[in-house]
Amino acid sequence: MLKQLVMSAFQLQVIAVVCLSSASAVAETLTVSDAWARATPPGKRMTAAYATLQNSGRQPLVIIGAASSIAGATSIHETRIDRDRATMSPVQRLTIEAGERVTLQPGGLHIMLMHLKEGLSEGQNIDICLELENNDSHCSAFAVARNGIASHHQH
DSSP, X not given: OHHHHHHXXXXXXXXXXXXXHHHHHHHHTEEEEEEEEEOOOTTOOEEEEEEEEEEOSSSOEEEEEEEOTTEEEEEEEEEEEETTEEEXXXXXXXXXXXXXXXEEOTTSEEXXXXXXXXXXXXXXXXXXXXXXXXXXXXXXXXXXXSSOHHXXXXX
């Protein structure tokens, strides 16, 4: 009986280690590049952030949210244009297939940062974390720029 109990405890530990390491491995397959957030004019407490997201893994990644300590609310949105009218709506699940690249860009998918605790100035860096369906998260630094990452590098 004791031998079975010890063996069961050991098996549970092995399962836990495998599960935890596979969850972390999923986050490691997500690469965030060209990450930038738009600088805010004085008094404005909302902005958007953009990046290229690459899934280098063998399984789809599902992003279910975003978070940042500089904003009271952070979420993924999509801008759609219908009859010359732009509308923005929240995206509950953003699936990035294995080997796929998704671009968050003005006029399309983007991260909304709302209720900012302070204005964002060009040259600043902020952290944004993408929350994955498997309860893992992937945090990256986003450079604050007026008109995109290219303008940030042209000082």
